[in-house]
Amino acid sequence: MLDRAAPETARPRLSRPQRVARRIRLARADLIIAAAYLSLAMLVLSGQWLHTDRGYLIKSGQDQTMWEWFFAVTAHNVAHLENPLGSMLQNYPDGVNMMANTAMFGVGVPLTPVTLAFGPTVTFVLVLTLGLFGTAFAWYWLFSRELVASKFAAAVGGLFCGFAPAMISHANAHPNFVVLALLPLTALQLIHMARHTGGSRRVSFWTDGAGERSGGAEEGRTRLPAPRTRPKRSGGQIRQSFVLGLLVALQIALGEEPLLIFALSFGVFALVYHLHTPRTGLRALRAITPTVLLAALITVAFTEIPLWWQFFGPQSYRSIEHGPMNNDLKALFQFPSESLGGMFSHGQNVAINPTEENSYFGWPLWIVVTVAVVLMWRERAVRAAAAVIVAFTVLSLGATLMIGHHNTGITLPWKRLEDVPLLNSVLESRFTMAAIPAIALILALATQRALDYWKVSATDWRPLGLFGALAFALLPLTPTILPVVQRPPTPDFFADGTVRQYVSHGSVVVAPPPTPPDARALHWQAESGFEFPLAGGYFVGPTGTSKKGRYGPDDRPTASLLMKAQQSNTIPVVDDATRAQALADLRYWRADVVVLPPTDNSDTLRLTVDQLIGFPARYVDGVSLWDVRDLVGASAPA
Structure with missing residues (x-):
């Protein structure tokens, strides 16, 4: 049903009142989708919301206690005008390097009034809730503005990005892997920079360097720049660099590990996308390089003191010895524990722990994504997304292949990368999270293709088949309410x-x-x-x-x-x-x-x-x- 592009229809010219009415209608759709995401996030964490006094997410182990301490001590330091980058309140007398402990100052500092007024448990569950909601809505915003014309298709992609199995798993304990809204905004800024720096005319993301279609309807999809004969004014480039530098600096204050994984996957996506037209890719790269370098300097200016403290300050360290933390191959095809599918068929427990079910996508989703990739292979973005899925899923499997806790002895690419600086501190299991937005992109494009068929013929059977396949893949992954117990009272x-x-x-x-x-x-x-x-x-x-x-x-x-x-x-x-x-x-x-x-x-x-x-x-x-x-x-x- 997706083996060829849907016929295009001419877009009628709208009068000014019609354009205003259309903007209001689109804004209303954005608000409805945002409300749906927020409601789902609150439902997933409703057990903790109902018991903020003594409730405890049982699957977090001791991580909830740790994160609540981070938020509480950050608020304490801010309120007492003390240095938030380090603390002597635990590990006395050596202390703790807070910057080297993912204290998430990007939310801990702004939410200081909440922590002081209501306690760190409220801050903890608020950050998790806004993280799920914000991540979903930010990816929806990118998809709806740069990828697909249909708000519904973009909403499907955003829903998967915000509530994928790995996101729900980390929502038990790891807000730094839940608050990811700045990553799609960073991608969006890079797209805008490439467009405005590289050229004045808007060229479809789906058009190759010779101007020929690579498949798919052009309307509403992402656009990359065409060559430009006259450079943009420097003021605009400085403004773009400042925005990008600020976004990266804020993400560093939220979590550096997700930023590293995102940067690597974004690079792989761009590289594979431009393999078909390398000259176009090189022109775009040359055009945005000065702006990106300026953004890097701005990021350093914002973060040089915290980063110095992290790597050279008291109680700093270079890397973490965490041992093998790879995904088991069986995990890819099983349902996560906190899902409808997991309630009936969770399968063998092969996750590192309940907070690291990073690859539990379920076998129905892989069938649907594989078929969609095959049928939409002419789409360059689909090929690039498929490359990201394969590359980072393989990396997440670690140095040797494990199947059902059995070491097969088969050496994998991570074996050559596990000692590389920065990468050696990443839990390799988490690399598969790079596949989440790539899968979401494919689901959004497939949904858009089905809706395009329906615009042409309301009796076409293919959209029903596509929506049935989406339900087959996504319904088993529907998240359930995270379990909460009552923590013992403080002595x-x-x-x-x-x-x-x-x-x-x-x-x-x-x-x-x-x-x-x-x-x-x-x-x-x-x-x-x-x-x-x-x-x-x-x-x-x-x-x-x-x-x-x-x-x-x-x-x-x-x-x-x-x-x-x-x-x-x-x-x-x-x-x-x-x-x-x-x-x-x-x-x-x-x-x-x-x-x-x-x-x-x-x-x-x-x-x-x-x-x-x-x-x-x-x-x-x-x-x-x-x-x-x-x-x-x-x-x-x-």
């Missing part, structure tokens, strides 16, 4: 402010100190109003003297001893050397008080700490505590 010792009586200028050491597997203490610290710093925490920082990054603090011997005691529920042998090491660790942490909250195997931990410190715990406001200020000695001011 009164922290919630009521009792902790202030036991903290002078040192830290609170929770037994055992918080780590990525158990970061609840960060929530208690935020609930207490950041009255004290914490030893340990959940963050990314350097390990030892190297610049390799790791999740959580370096393991102090006493922290490791307490974690092993809790896991084994066995009191370890404590001798003089162990006590001396415990005292050394407490002095390293500049501890004022050791606190044991309600936790697993608490009796074992309490008896272990009794032996390490040399005197029994006191029970105060729901926790066992050891005041060690006299034992450790005077602590240096924080």
Whole structure:
């Protein structure tokens, strides 16, 4: 049904009142689509919205606690006019490099009033909701202005971009991979720059360098520039560069990893698109290069201090050792857990974790996309989108091919790229997210083609076949409401402010100190109003003297001893050397008080700490505590 272009119809000339009425009608359509996206985003996160007091997205692990801490400490620093790029409130006394921890200052700083007034949980769910909505609407805006004439066709593409399985999976815990609205706006700005810098006449995106059609109706689709005989005035180029530089700088403040993946995929798309007419592509590249270079300088001007702090400031690191984080081949053809299809047929669990179902597109979608690509192969944009899908899906499979957790030993291209700087810090599983807008582009074009057939003949059967195929592919991927549980209450010792009586200028050491597997203490610290710093925490920082990054603090011997005691529920042998090491660790942490909250195997931990410190715990406001200020000695001011 898509093997040839639909017949074109002449567009009637409109009077001025008719043009005004048309703009109002189009704006109304935009508002309706925006309202639909926002409603769906709120529905997906309705469980958290209904319980912002104690609700917790259970599939986030400890990530929700981490992100809420980021938003809370950012608001705290802004309100107290302190440097937001670093914090000593966890991992005391070494601190945390906030810029190197995706703190998302691009939303954390503007939403400071929300965080201070309603708490970080409200900020967290608000960012996720606006992220899903904004990403969907921004891609819809690009598709409707530059790709297809039909608002409905653009809405289909935007819907998939904003609510694809990977987006819903990350909505459990990773707002930096949900707030992606600036990426399509960046692409849109590049298109405008190429058009205005490269030429004055509007040439169809679907026309080759010789002016011949490569397939498809021209009206309403993306346009690239034709050669220009007279350069544009410099004022316009400076304005375009400023907008592009600002967009990239803001995206850096939201998430650098999505920006890197987008830049690579956008480059692959442009390269494949212009393979058919390389001279046209080179002319466009030469035309926009000065403007892009100026935009890069503007980006550096906006971000040089934060980026210096990220890579050279306190607690900075060069790369993260995360090990193999690749997609399993079976994941590509299975339904995501939080979808209608996943409710009935989720298949083998081969995801890294519930927040990284990046490639769960489902087998019906692959059938529909493959057929659409074959039937619309003459479209250069379809060929370019298909190249992006294949290239980045293969990259996401990692260094060796895994099928159902079985290592086949087949070497894949990522093997040669996994040690490349910047790329080596990316979780390779996430590369498949580059396929989302490429798939959406194909779905939007296929929908537009079906609607074009219907304009010619209302009785044509092919549009019904296409819409049936879309329903077959997308209905199983319809997202469900993300599950929420009630988080345990904060111990009164922290919630009521009792902790202030036991903290002078040192830290609170929770037994055992918080780590990525158990970061609840960060929530208690935020609930207490950041009255004290914490030893340990959940963050990314350097390990030892190297610049390799790791999740959580370096393991102090006493922290490791307490974690092993809790896991084994066995009191370890404590001798003089162990006590001396415990005292050394407490002095390293500049501890004022050791606190044991309600936790697993608490009796074992309490008896272990009794032996390490040399005197029994006191029970105060729901926790066992050891005041060690006299034992450790005077602590240096924080």
